[in-house]
Amino acid sequence: PLNVTMDNVKKLRSVQYNWNKLAIESGIVENKTVNEIGLLAQNVEEVYPELVNEMKILHNTMSIKTVDYARLNTILIAAFKDNHEYILSLQQRVYNLKKKYLRKLKQKLLRRKEPN
Numbered sequence: 001p002l003n004v005t006m007d008n009v010k011k012l013r014s015v016q017y018n019w020n021k022l023a024i025e026s027g028i029v030e031n032k033t034v035n036e037i038g039l040l041a042q043n044v045e046e047v048y049p050e051l052v053n054e055m056k057i058l059h060n061t062m063s064i065k066t067v068d069y070a071r072l073n074t075i076l077i078a079a080f081k082d083n084h085e086y087i088l089s090l091q092q093r094v095y096n097l098k099k100k101y102l103r104k105l106k107q108k109l110l111r112r113k114e115p116n
Contacts, residue, residue: 003048004075004078004079004082005079005082006079006082006083008047008048008079009075009076009079011043011046011047012039012043012044012047013039013040013043014037014038014039015037015038015039015040016035016036016037017035017037017038018035018036019036022062023064026057026058028055028057028064038067038069039067039072041065041066041067042065044067044072045065048072048075050071051067051068051071051072051075052065052066052067052068053065053066053067053068054066
């Protein structure tokens with residue numbers, strides 16, 4: 001089973017970044033867009049190590065870590081479902097509390113209308 005909790009998902013930090021010169025010159029980056037957005041692989045690795053891949057570059061002298069965003073979607077969908085279930089349970093609790101409050105209010109009003 002996946003270790004999916006909103007607490008774990010909240011640990012993932014979204015960042016804005018620019019590719020460094022090494023990434024561009026080594027050819028691992030085709031899209032040289034300024035102001036990329038994503039997650040830090042080292043941060044993701046702390047929570048979901050199975051989503052991080054390590055690639056050797058520069059004739060195996062260095063490595064770079066990348067996030068498997070396709071697989072991350074599975075985690076996010078599971079977290080979304082769990083969060084939705086939690087919201088539904090809160091809605092049910094609010095409904096039950098309103099029902100209880102209205103029942104008590106109705107009883108009070110009926111007692112006030114009763115002749116002494």
